[in-house]
Amino acid sequence: MxxxxxxxxxxxxxxxxxxxxxxxxxxxxxxxxxxxxxxxxxxxxxxxxxxxxxxxxxxxxxxxxxxxxxxxxxxxxxxxxxxxxxxxxxxxxxxxxxxxxxxxxxxxxxxxxxxxxxxxxxGPERWTEETIKTKRYFITDALDDFIGCKNRAEEIFIANTLAELIHEFVLRTNGRWIGSSKWIIRALKQYDEKFTEEFVESFDDYYKNGEKSKVVHLSEMVLEPYGGRLFQGFSSGKK
Missing domain, CATH: 3.30.460.10 (Beta Polymerase, domain 2)
Incomplete structure (x- = not known):
């Protein structure tokens, strides 16, 4: 048919x-x-x-x-x-x-x-302060890798990881559902269309032009209300 x-x-x-x-x-x-x-x-x-x-x-x-x-x-x-x-x-x-x-x-x-x-x-279960701290660390770690990386092939996949982490962080800290694949953008739009435009523009600029600055700014902007980047003093599983 x-x-x-x-x-x-x-x-x-x-x-x-x-x-x-x-x-x-x-x-x-x-x-x-x-x-x-x-x-x-x-x-x-x-x-x-x-x-x-x-x-x-x-x-x-x-x-x-x-x-x-x-x-x-x-x-x-x-x-x-x-x-x-x-x-x-x-x-x-x-x-x-x-x-x-x-x-x-x-x-x-x-x-x-x-x-x-x-x-x-x-809505989903709210993140604890400990979970937020852990996610801050993961974003910081990926962001440092992204900034320092000189290998274009590796950079692309670090950027992919950052996009996933940022979308998750923004939505979960605001008590919203997350997505995967095309639902990343749909879930972000349901929360904040203006932020979604900035999110897409930042990563689009990197993928098209290799320009990292907008992604770096976006990452830091998302982390700032929760204390910014986190490396020094982070610990997980220590007894």
Missing amino acids: SEFNKLKPIETAHQFINKYFPNCQGAVMAGSVVRGEETYTSDLDIVVFDKSINSSYRESFIDFGWAIEIFVHNLTSYKFFFNLDYKVAKPAMQRMIFEGIILKDEGIIVSIKKEAKEILEK
Whole structure:
């Protein structure tokens, strides 16, 4: 089926559930197509709840002209992933279910959506002062490596590490969820669009021109309210 005549996402999702999971208790379609952010490479993300399965699994299909990725749970196994995502502050499962369009519901989806919404609104567990201190040290260490490095290949990957650490530090110290890959930028934008512009500009300038100064300034600006760089006196695990 070509790009021009394949079924619409919602129609495809309904047909998929009817074909593969006709006896499931509930299903939602999530992902970029639901948010109106799809590209020509986007797939369909479908979360399925089926009480007959023993354990959760993930599977990918090509059907109805679409790439389709499914996340299958019984009526309790999803809670494990809710808890896992909460601990790492990346609520992927919660977002999928909360944002998802209901495809089928035998009286379970509304309550699961409510659970997801409550977790999303609560936000991640707050960092302790000790955790903040440790993260300051990690950023300082990466920043010193970045400033002193003369090897372009190594610099690129130190910059990648700094970007991850800075995004995490800004969001977690402000009680916000973090992301990975494209969700780094999405999570930052949800918090502060102006900061996100500065974040992107700083790293873009480095990657394009090899100019480190904006990344260095950004790193120090983020650390400053919490005491700045940290090396001297830092200790971890000492008894």
